[in-house]
Amino acid sequence: MTSCARILIPALLAALCGCAGAPRMQAPSAQTGPALIPLPVKMTARPGHFRLDGSTVTASSGEAEEVAEYVAQLIRRGTGWQLARAAGVPPDSNAIVLELTGSPAASDAEGYTLEITPQRILIKAARPAGLFYGVQTLRQLWPAAWEGPAPAVQAEPARIPCLVINDQPRYSWRGGHLDVCRHFFPIEFIYRYIDYLAMNKMNTFHWHLTDDQGWRIEIKKYPLLTEVGGWRVDRSGDHWNKRAPQQPGEKATYGGYYSQEEIRAVVEYASSRFITIVPEIEMPAHAGAALAAYPRFSCTGGPFTVPPGGVWPIVNLYCAGDDTTFSFLQDILDEVIGLFPGDYIHIGGDEADKSEWKKCPKCQARIRTENLGDETGLQSYMIRRMEGYLHSRGKRIIGWDEILEGGLAPRAAVMSWRGMQGGIDAARADHDVVMTPTDYCYFDYYQGPADFEPLSIGGYIPIETVYAFEPTPASLDEKQAKHILGCQANLWTEFIATPEHAEYMLFPRLLAMAEVAWSPKSSRGWDHFLDRLTAFLPRLEAMGVNYSRSLYSVKPVLERSSDGRSALVALKSPAPFAVIHYTLDGAEPTAASPRYESPITLQGSSTIKAGLFLDGALQGRIVAVPFLVHKASGQKVTYTHPWSDRYQAAGPTALVDGLTGSKNYNDGSWQGFEQHDLEVVIDLGREMEIRRVSSSYLEDFGSWIFAPREVSYAFSDKGKEFQTLAVLPGGGIQDGNEITIHHFGRDFSNVRARYLKVTAKNIGVCPPDHAGAGGKAWLFVDEIIVE
């Protein structure tokens, strides 16, 4: 059992995510004016300000009234003021005026103009959605304190800067996804998530409602889906991928589900925030909870229990050979259609291991009678059949990019997650696409150094990487590019059990995704965004959002001298406006510690600790960089097998450069070997006494990096014949997502030698139950320390 394949192949990540030094994009836009996210298409600052206070009135009519009531409600919550509504002709002073222009052009559906003069705030839009987004912009112009959960005791009038904004979104699908199956989230958090999306001008909530570990939507015709499928045994003390299944007689106590009544209320609320909910009902895989409730719709007939943790590979599928399965799924979808008025239903389609289909007589009969060729054809058949049904009921399907395999169903839209290629293929075949590749859009991945972050599924997607995302591939022509509906942040929750943790993973990365989805590509600029983000954070603070400060950690860049005995450390700040303080004596840096000005030379073994400070307060975490000087420092290393050019670290000196790696395999200290063993000889320059040798290896199961099977140390005086004096066995494969650094050390007595041979055996290929089973395994080593 391991996690599913939402993991990274290291090579992909290095190629795509720009982790080692985020790309600095073009200079910030020439726009001046207040800090807004997402950046509007066009903004012109004007002199003066509008005074917003308790005497300000709102003016609106027709469909605009609901949005006017919304803005009044926001102000009431922030200040306690009950703004009056102007009757009749909008007043020309001290008013917030919302006006619908009624333009029929579809492209105007979400755009707006916002004009602020000393006399009034005027928001104009073709449709109410545009007015709503104008209000979201206005919100960022009033005090952050107004965003608190309770009104300020005595709110001060706000000075709203005069300006003119013309704005409209780049993409029509600006999505946020939430997996409520791996962990159940209370309905209050669903409302909050919808508010977070709306505040960021996002318009689609992808609600992942069914999966192996839980079925979360009440279906009246099949009550066991929630009575049985909504609950699993609570193994929260154990690692997600090492959870024992439910035992006979054991009660399932962890879980929950949303009643249809609750869902209707959420849908209505989302609609008032101009958010469409796309429900996901997974098939043919990720169906473990449903099959625990109704095993007769599987190939084997079960019995099954709801798994309390990771399942891999996912072999328990709906039986696609049995027509009753289709009736069951259609009945479910009938109820889903009745609840969700949006155009799309997401039918999943990802990660189905078809080995049970291979063995199932009914599935095999279907493959023969329908001439489907193989099991991939059967999956395609199933999706096409469901598409046909949903189409007949007025709905469109969207599915993960696996639905391309075996032939795409007509009209189906594709959600491209295993990179961009699925989306490219679909767009070329004239299908709509939502881009949500793991390398940029998976918010369950680490956003800061794994050493500091809460345990996550793996990967590394700092906010700079999200910001660098370009959803429309350059390889598409203009017509094909129109099929890219937009992009989406995905929040899978295997490792996220609470709303607070979900907020931590979402923020501030969601702000970056919002700008990618809304703002013109040409206006994006990281430095400018970072300034605006920093100005935005007090709003999140006021809202009580548990956002991550991981962005504000110092990034050390080390260069060592060629003799390996000293190192030059540059401390990079992601936030140019913050200052760095550091120590060299092991103490935690404070605002009173030396301020970093220019690279620092470390002589001999030492540790530099550094932190980023804003107005004297520590932001993010203290970063510690140990530098080691030992007997092999800077000595010549000869390799039997080459290191991978994707993970070179410092190349020929990487193993004797005094630098040890962090839990981030891509931090520049780890040298990677793809499938090969590590076998190196270090020439110490002269014969000397050796008391201890140690070397360290990274294990990051989710990134296909494994600890060695065995490490050995051998010695020689001439470099020809080696005597092996230590053979240290590896600890086996951990089968979890915990990232671990394994140290293999051995003390020696009476050993004198000039040459040391270090061998670390790569496990070769990923183990059978791994997502990359049979693929090349990686071995990562950072330093060989000789004392």
Ligand code: ACM
């Ligand atoms: C997915 O992440 N399995 C779609």
Ligand code: ZN
């Ligand atoms: Zn079957």
